[in-house]
Amino acid sequence: MKVIELKNLSKIYNPETIPVRAINDVTLSVKEGEFTAIVGPSGCGKTTLLNMIGGLDISSEGSVEVGGVSIQDMNESQLTAFRLQHIGFVFQAYNLIPVFTAKENIEFIMVLQNMDAKTMQERSDDLLDRMGIKNQKNRRPSELSGGQQQRVAVARALAARPKFVLADEPTANLDSGSTEDLLDIMAKLNKEEKITFIFSTHDQRVIDRAKRVITLEDGVIISDEHR
Amino acid sequence: MILSIKLAWKNVWRSKKRTWITASSIAFSVFFACLMQSSQLGSYENMIDNSARFFTGHLGIHQVDFWEDQIIDNSFDQQALLELDLTKPSILMGVPRLSSFALASHGDRTKGAALFGVSLEEEAAFSYLERKLIKGDYNTESGVLMAAGLAANLNLNVGDTLVLMGQGYHGVNAAGKYSVTGILKFPIPALNQGAIYLPLETLQEFLSAPNMISSYSILLEDSQDTEGMKAHMETILKGKELGVKTWQEMLPDLVSSIELDYYGGWVILVILYIVIGFGIFGTFLMMIKERTYELGILNAIGMTKRRVQTMVAIEIFLLIFLGVLMGVLMATPIILYFWANPILLSGDAALAMEKFGYEPIIPFALNFKIFYNQGISIFVIALFLAIYPMLAIKQLKIIKALKE
Numbered sequence: 225m226k227v228i229e230l231k232n233l234s235k236i237y238n239p240e241t242i243p244v245r246a247i248n249d250v251t252l253s254v255k256e257g258e259f260t261a262i263v264g265p266s267g268c269g270k271t272t273l274l275n276m277i278g279g280l281d282i283s284s285e286g287s288v289e290v291g292g293v294s295i296q297d298m299n300e301s302q303l304t305a306f307r308l309q310h311i312g313f314v315f316q317a318y319n320l321i322p323v324f325t326a327k328e329n330i331e332f333i334m335v336l337q338n339m340d341a342k343t344m345q346e347r348s349d350d351l352l353d354r355m356g357i358k359n360q361k362n363r364r365p366s367e368l369s370g371g372q373q374q375r376v377a378v379a380r381a382l383a384a385r386p387k388f389v390l391a392d393e394p395t396a397n398l399d400s401g402s403t404e405d406l407l408d409i410m411a412k413l414n415k416e417e418k419i420t421f422i423f424s425t426h427d428q429r430v431i432d433r434a435k436r437v438i439t440l441e442d443g444v445i446i447s448d449e450h451r
Numbered sequence: 452m453i454l455s456i457k458l459a460w461k462n463v464w465r466s467k468k469r470t471w472i473t474a475s476s477i478a479f480s481v482f483f484a485c486l487m488q489s490s491q492l493g494s495y496e497n498m499i500d501n502s503a504r505f506f507t508g509h510l511g512i513h514q515v516d517f518w519e520d521q522i523i524d525n526s527f528d529q530q531a532l533l534e535l536d537l538t539k540p541s542i543l544m545g546v547p548r549l550s551s552f553a554l555a556s557h558g559d560r561t562k563g564a565a566l567f568g569v570s571l572e573e574e575a576a577f578s579y580l581e582r583k584l585i586k587g588d589y590n591t592e593s594g595v596l597m598a599a600g601l602a603a604n605l606n607l608n609v610g611d612t613l614v615l616m617g618q619g620y621h622g623v624n625a626a627g628k629y630s631v632t633g634i635l636k637f638p639i640p641a642l643n644q645g646a647i648y649l650p651l652e653t654l655q656e657f658l659s660a661p662n663m664i665s666s667y668s669i670l671l672e673d674s675q676d677t678e679g680m681k682a683h684m685e686t687i688l689k690g691k692e693l694g695v696k697t698w699q700e701m702l703p704d705l706v707s708s709i710e711l712d713y714y715g716g717w718v719i720l721v722i723l724y725i726v727i728g729f730g731i732f733g734t735f736l737m738m739i740k741e742r743t744y745e746l747g748i749l750n751a752i753g754m755t756k757r758r759v760q761t762m763v764a765i766e767i768f769l770l771i772f773l774g775v776l777m778g779v780l781m782a783t784p785i786i787l788y789f790w791a792n793p794i795l796l797s798g799d800a801a802l803a804m805e806k807f808g809y810e811p812i813i814p815f816a817l818n819f820k821i822f823y824n825q826g827i828s829i830f831v832i833a834l835f836l837a838i839y840p841m842l843a844i845k846q847l848k849i850i851k852a853l854k855e
């Protein structure tokens with residue numbers, strides 16, 4: 225089943241002044257259970273593409289469908305609600321709410337979703353366990369390592385039971401050990417629970433673990449390789 | 452909502468130093484403003500009380516023409532009041548007073564004098580007249596109490612005899628000899644140079660005006676409650692040739708000087724609030740500026756802007772509330788202390804106060820209105836300043852915020 229469907233997608237920054245065509249006529253679909261890396265040199269348009277898939281930014285041309293729903297014409301609050309229900313986000317760094325503990329950060333999303341307290345408890349405990357950060361659950365982000373913080377971020381992204389998880393350079397701020405740990409967890413979740421991951425990176429070790437690698441250059445897909 | 456409150460509460464304590472500094476600056480202004488208003492309102496209450504007790508009462512009942520033309524012919528029969536039920540919980544007490552003018556002589560000296568016929572016993576409680584006695588006896592059956600300045604001018608002392616000559620009720624001649632039983636000292640020069648107090652019956656007899664009084668002065672529990680009481684009195688007095696005046700009507704100069712001082716005080720407070728307002732605004736600015744990335748993340752992962760705004764609004768409320776609470780808590784014991792122990796003035800300031808007939812003290816008012824005024828003012832300012840963070844959140848662009 226297709227979770228993402230992009231048709232002739234383009235993004236032009238500053239159309240009125242100095243137009244920058246950051247994404248140029250991209251057509252792409254992602255199926256459930258994929259483990260996809262978007263790669264390419266700096267400035268090739270990875271972030272721009274992920275932002276449009278995630279409904280954080282709107283495209284200039286073309287269409288974006290997520291889980292069969294066109295998010296093209298949604299207004300701001302509809303988009304926010306859509307993101308909350310269907311998309312998990314992991315950013316490069318400082319993902320977490322600094323005043324909340326790891327557990328509270330994970331539960332935050334579920335509270336926004338009005339999940340009942342019992343389900344929420346069970347789910348956050350389960351996620352903390354699976355991410356291997358059970359013992360750190362009452363620590364605030366500032367008391368966690370970068371790798372642990374990213375694992376909490378992944379747990380939070382999953383807490384909402386999204387259709388897929390979008391991660392923009394999730395390992396960019398991590399050392400190689402933490403990078404491996406995070407990738408192990410993501411790969412395991414993908415394999416065992418069929419969770420769809422789409423992440424951008426320019427780290428070769430990360431690219432090597434991906435099952436599909438989409439390479440961008442100047443906003444255009446130059447290769448799309450399934451392994 | 453609970454989530455927003457929890458998050459807001461934690462956020463407030465995130466930069467403790469800034470929270471304390473902002474709250475302290477609010478607290479200081481509330482503290483200062485409360486003390487200032489308390490002393491202002493306290494001195495107004497004191498001035499009103501002094502004037503009402505001594506001159507007009509909070510309410511005065513007069514013959515309808517008296518206020519236009521304050522002559523003995525415009526007095527009224529106090530029997531008219533005896534038939535009426537003037538007791539009411541909000542009325543503390545009332546006293547009859549008769550006033551007139553006469554020539555006072557002793558030996559070869561003659562001076563004009565203002566005569567006040569009062570019930571000495573009641574007056575001791577109403578205007579504390581007894582406290583003005585500096586020589587002789589206060590209680591007298593048919594003698595007179597003279598103001599010190601007038602007594603000196605007439606070369607009179609306790610035990611001497613004074614001759615009064617004037618015009619009585621409906622033009623009859625009035626003349627009489629009275630022994631001086633006491634000397635009163637008044638801070639107000641006009642009174643001190645010209646007042647003579649007599650027992651009410653003595654003056655009525657002198658003026659051939661038995662039972663007549665010029666005013667019946669009433670003291671109320673609450674000096675501000677005059678309009679309602681006036682209306683109440685007017686219904687009771689309906690059909691009689693009597694009218695009711697409030698102290699505000701009888702003492703317009705006092706009213707306007709209080710108003711002037713009160714608004715003058717507000718001007719100072721407004722300036723203070725503007726200064727404090729910039730401080731608060733600075734905090735709001737930082738609240739948003741420093742956290743743009745974080746607010747962007749919150750919005751990105753699914754917290755609607757409305758909820759983000761609610762959270763920040765609660766943070767603002769908590770911060771302001773903390774400041775106002777601290778200010779009120781700081782001000783309360785001090786106001787309580789000075790309310791119980793008014794500041795006594797000395798030197799020139801005391802003399803100036805006395806000259807206008809007021810006690811030389813700075814009393815503090817214990818009035819919930821003071822705290823309410825300041826609290827509301829700060830909240831209104833904060834509400835106004837909060838427009839900025841609210842708009843900033845509304846206009847937040849996630850992709851821009853995430854680049855911070």
Ligand SMILES: Nc1ncnc2c1ncn2[C@@H]1O[C@H](COP(=O)(O)OP(=O)(O)OP(=O)(O)O)[C@@H](O)[C@H]1O
Pocket residue numbers: 237238244245246264265266267268269270271272273426
């Ligand atoms: N807000 C913007 N205004 C104008 N141009 C922009 C804006 N954001 C990005 N660009 C441009 O769009 C292009 C793609 O940017 P993007 O951030 O998507 O690249 P990226 O692949 O994520 O790069 P990196 O690997 O450095 O994160 C770049 O040329 C960039 O300069």
Ligand SMILES: [Mg+2]
Pocket residue numbers: 270271272392
């Ligand atoms: Mg990028």
